Amino acid sequence: MARQTETDRPDPAVLLQLAAREGRGKLTVFLGAAPGVGKTYAMLERARGLKTSGMDVVIGLVETHGRSETAKLAEGIEVLPRQGGDTPYGEFDLDAALARRSALLIVDELAHSNAPGSRHPKRYQDIAELVGAGIDVWTALNIQHLESLSDLVARIAGIPVRETVPDIVLKRADEVILVDLPPAELIARLNAGKVYLPDNAKRALDGFFKPATLTALRELALRRAADRVDDQMVDFLRQSAVEGPWATGERLLVCVGPDTMSESVVRVASRLASGLNARWLVVSLTRPGTPLPAPADAEQLEETLRLAERLGAETRRESASDFVDAILRIARREHITQIVIGRPATRSWLRRSLPDALLRGAGEIGIHIVPGEGSAPSRRARKWPSLPEWALTLGLPLLSVGATTLFGLGLTALVALQNLSMLYLAAVLLSAVIAGRGSALIAAGLSFLAYNFFFIEPTGELTVAQPQEVLSLVIFIAVALAAGQLAARLRESAKVSRQQARQSQALLDFSRKLSAAHGQESVVDAIASHLNASLGRPAIVLVPDESGDLLPTAAWPPDQALGAAELTAARWAFDKKEPAGFLTGTLPQIHYLFRPIISAQRLLGVAGLVMGPRDIPLAPDEERTWIALLDQSAIALDRARLTRESARASVARESEKVQSALLSSLSHDLRTPLASIIGAVTSLRQLGDKMPPESRADLLLSIEEEAGRLNRFVANLFDMTRIEAGMMKARREPIELAAIIDTSTARARKLHPDLLIETSIAPGLPRALGDAVLLEQVLFNLFDNARKYGGASLPVTIYARAEDGEASIAVTDQGKGIPEAELEKIFDKFYRRAKGDGRPAGTGLGLSIARGLMASMGGSIKASSPAIRKRGTRFTLRLPLAEPGKAS
Structure with a gap:
């Protein structure tokens, strides 16, 4: 008999889990992204099928929320009475469910909080007792009630989540069934009154039931369901001793302490572990010999560790004198792939150095740093106050030439050098590159004097003993001036290139923003905000309305109001198609400068900028940027106008089509029976008694039939009008x-x-x-x-x-x-x-x-x-x- 190898054996941990489930019931969770997706409906529909096949199915508690379709599915299934009587708002009777001991028990609303005085504070604890007693339980849960996602959902939806369920409850469920519905269909169900009553539905549409919110919640539900399926596959492979790469290969180590931000670190790590389907370990470190923390800090740490356990983490306490070494040692021992730590807002030197120390020693382990609220920026990112231009132009040559002279004196004391002029050329180039042409000229002059005074015989004087030294000085000053000029020109060229790159990037960003804008309002808002961002000045955009009056439509910052003089200048710019306002020929005393927005076809509006109190016009590069932005604005506004006119033309065409169809129908369907009636009446009147009785009867029958046909047509028109007007x-x-x-x-x-x-x-x-x-x-x-x-x-x-x-x-x-x-x-x-x-x-x-x-x-x-x-x-x-x- 072949000997079983280590890789052929099933995972002992998984076998122990299977053994622990013996005698327990099976928990099935119907998971949805939001209320109204049909979790309870799907649960009851499946339960009816099992009931039909002969299974003992009992409803412990079901919340229908007034939905008639859900209530109909519950008919015919035994329902346990609620505590305090069979009232719609009574609590679930746990003792009655344990006594009834059905094969399958349905208990809705897993995240519900029980009334005070109940055996357990939460319903998921009731369900845990039922499952432990060997009863199969079906329940329903919305994704926003998971503990690890409650803060994320609160930020997404803007509504706090008050009732939560620990992630470990969902993780230990035997089966998770996803009930999914696209956001558009869910909103349609809400509008149709199939989720909430009309008043509640309107509040839900204004708050929680927004397409963006529902899409985000749907993504969270799909991801969590996919993670659950992956866990089931891994358990199956381990039970069957199938060798292969496990989806749970990622492991996280989370470092927490007795501070308020550790809770945020744990929640971020929980979402990261869920996204990676990773196991995670939460560690709290203390130094040996340190005094006990304050009671408030100790309670904060205990609460953080309890939260981590509820979210499915393994918690551990360690003692070490060197935190960095202890964290890395635990990481390598536990095969950790990623470390999650927090960066608190306090300026503690130890905590600020911990991320850097971990980064240096982590090797292939990834480091995630969670910033705290109000975290201080690093010293590298701190901006020093800028010097005035004259101070930089004069001070840099003095510093560079002085430093070069000291370096040269020290060097000549050690080594005898023939020519130190190259050192001064470096000072000239440095001044030219950093401060420009003027600084380079000053540095060249100072270098000439310092070189002559300190290094040309006789030293200590500005005289020159040897004629060849005069030639060297002349050549030096010429080379220094030339090098300074070239370096300064290179600096200016680089500056111009950077400005052009910024302008090109600004135009590219603006064009992308405009291409994503739909309708005139969004285009005008984009114009105002981008003018403000690109030129650093408050901006306002005025667009004519349907009657031709020029009105302020968008402004950034929004709190701008135009006075009578500013409105007059804007109208002048619009009517005359030329600039008006600040430093122009029209109302130059106001602080707004207005320019018209003109496309190839027509005048579309006016854009204005708030200028400074001083009489300083726009710089040439700002002028070019503004003109380019106005050109793109004109194209976008023209496109929005054409789109609006095209929509109107389409509506007019459809209206004309309906009108033509109506007239065509009226002309045919009214004239045909009328012609028959008129013909029959004319024959009867002219011929009268000369016609045989059979012919007169046929004519009268024709009149009756055509009159009935005409009456049905008029009735159809009347019914169609009542239906479209909502009067039916x-x-x-x-x-x-x-x-x-x-x-x-x-x-x-x-x-x-x-x-x-x-x-x-x-x-x-x-x-x-x-x-x-x-x-x-x-x-x-x-x-x-x-x-x-x-x-x-x-x-x-x-x-x-x-x-x-x-x-x-x-x-x-x-x-x-x-x-x-x-x-x-x-x-x-x-x-x-x-x-x-x-x-x-x-x-x-x-x-x-x-x-x-x-x-x-x-x-x-x-x-x-x-x-x-x-x-x-x-x-x-x-x-x-x-x-x-x-x-x-």
Whole structure:
């Protein structure tokens, strides 16, 4: 028998965990990003399936929050009474659940805080006792209630999270089921009243239920669910002794102390560990022999360690004289890959040096530094006050030449050198590069004098003993001046290049900001803020309104108000298309300088800058920057104007299209029956008694039919107007579908005797919620539509049954069918498909009215094609059942 190697054995720790679960119940958590995604609904829907299969399922507590669909799913499942009586706000009865001991118990709202006097302060502790007693429990949780994410969610949503659940509860759950819903659908459910009541829904939209907030919460929920799946895979691999790289290879070491910022460090580390799916260790270090900390500090440290344990960390206390060595020793012993430490706001030398010391000795271990609120900037980042330009121009040559002279004197005392002029050239170049041309000239002159005085015989005098030394001095001063000029020119060129780079970057940033802006308001805001950021002056933008009046539209900083003189200057700049205001020919005494914003097509607005109190115009580079920004602003405003005009033109075209369709429909559908009525009346009046009785009867029948047709058309127009105006108030009461189907078929057969209708109604069909009169009108419109497009020779079938908790009525014709691309268009107003002879049939209002009437009753209508043998169209109506429990 082959000997089992170390890598072939299952992980003992995992086997111990499995053994510890023996005799315990199974905890399943339905996790969602926000209220209303359907956690309770999904939980109850699965529970009904298990109940149907014979499992003993009991509801300990379910919060429906007034949602009728959720409440219907709970019907037929045993519900335990609440503490204090079966009231909507009673607490969960833990003792009753333990006594009932069902196979599966549903306990909603995992993060709920129990009422004072309960056995446990939190509901998750109740559930832990139930699971420990061997009862399987299903519960629901929103992602914002996790302890490690509560502060992050509070910053995202701007709303504090009061009830939290330790992360270890979710980590120890046997199964986590993610219930997901896109933010757009969740907001639509909220608007439809399926999440909260109308008043609460409006407050939720203004606060928590914003697309950005819901998207962020959805990402957190998806990430946490993915981490849970990864943990399950790792446990399976370890149980099966499968060798491979583990997803939990990352390990974090978190250093905390008795300070207030350690809590933030622990929360940041928890999110980092969750994102990396890493195990993490929290360590508190103390020095041996140090006195005990103050009671408040000791309590703060205990609270921090308890928080870390709730978030799923392992905590440890260590004693060491050298914190850096102890941290690195623990990191290497525990195979730590990343260290997380905090940088407090206090200026402690020890704490400030700890990150640097760890960085020097960490090697391949990553270091994460969490800044505290109000952390002091490092000494390197501290800015010293700038010197005046004249002080730098004069002081730098004195310092550089003096230092060069001292260095040269010291050097000549050690080594005999023939020529030290090259040292002074370095001083001249340094002055030129740092302070410019003037400083280089001063440095050259001082170098000439110092070199002559200290290093040319006779020293200590400005006289020259040897003629060749005079030539050397002349050559030196020439070279020094030339080198200084070149270095100064290079410095100025570099300065110009940096300015041009800054201007180019500013223009690039501005163009990106404008390209992301939509609409005139966002474009104008971007212009004002970027003018202020680029030129360092308060900026304001004025744009004409619809009547042509120039109005201040955006300003940065926002608290700017224009007086009468400033508004006059802005209007002058707009009307005359030239600058006005500060140091111009128009109102030069004001502190605003206005320039028009002009595109290639038209004048779009005016931009203004606040100038200083002194009579100093804009610098040339500022002038160029402003002109370039105004050019880009003109392009962006022109684009916004064209977009706005295009939208208006599109609306006008659609309005014209609807108007044309209405006039076309009126001209055809009103004139045709009127012409028939006028013709029949004329024949009766002129011929009178000369006509046989049969002919007179036919003419009178024609008048009656055409008058009825005309009446139906006017009624359709009236119904469409009421639906669009929101005046259609449908009743929602229990109705007998079989009786309504019989009435509508009889009405259709009376109007169209040649129409064949086959009905099929499921036996015992329960009643639905709706309006009998409106539903009859919908069915009649469908029959009329089927006769027009399916023909009278082929039968129209209608069947009704209950399915998925709703009443379903299907009307099917056997015509040519409808292309898939037109299945939604047929419900648009005045949309008509051509009959076999190529002429449009009907008014194009019947199906549009049918959809409107179904929506007013709380139902829906949907078209599908082909329906029978690759032809025909089926219209399916759905209404909620009045008695869902009786659905077959």
